[in-house]
Amino acid sequence: MKEQLLKAMQRNQLVDLMYISRSGEVSKRRVKIIKMTADLFQAYCFVKYAKRTFIIDNVLAVVPVIQREREVI
Template identity: 70%
Template sequence: MKEQLIKAMQRNQLVNMMYVSKTGGITKRRIKIIKMESDLFQAFCFMKQAKRTFIIDHVLAVVPLIHKARDVV
């Protein structure tokens, strides 16, 4: 999982993330990763509109957002 997070940070990508909170609840977040540390990372969370710190081991899934170019007719 850590490798996927590092790639997303290096590529400056937005990602959708499934995450287990401290209370055990599962949340879906859209984030932009700012900084990686040994077992934590900081990201801007678009749901909370704020910078948050996440635990890497609590990440269940990460999916990069890919924007497709649309043709104008």
């Protein structure tokens, strides 16, 4: 999981996360990772419109957001 998060941060890519909070609540978040440490990462959350700190071990799934360009014909 940590490797996927690190790659997304290096590529400046948005990711969708499935995250479980300390209280056990599961949520889906779209984030842009700003900084990573050994067991935490800081990211801008587009759901809460704020900078948040996440625990890497509480991330259940990571999916990169692929943005397609639309062609004008």
